[in-house]
Amino acid sequence: MAPPPPGPYSGGSTLALVARVSAFSVGLVYGSLKLKYLKAQVKSQKKAEAKAAAAAAKKH
Helix, strand or coil: CCCCCCCCCCCCCHHHHHHHHHHHHHHHHHHHHHHHHHHHHHHHHHHHHHHHHHHHHHHC
């Protein structure tokens, strides 16, 4: 079977380069935002667990 014809983003044209750079940039921004969000979630979860542990310790 013959390979499929090259698409608009696979060649060496300016559009292809811009599309790849844009996709890469969007991926980097998305990744860093997601990482920040997940770190904040972990931090708040640890705070909640510490509060619950302190409340449980006071009861005893």
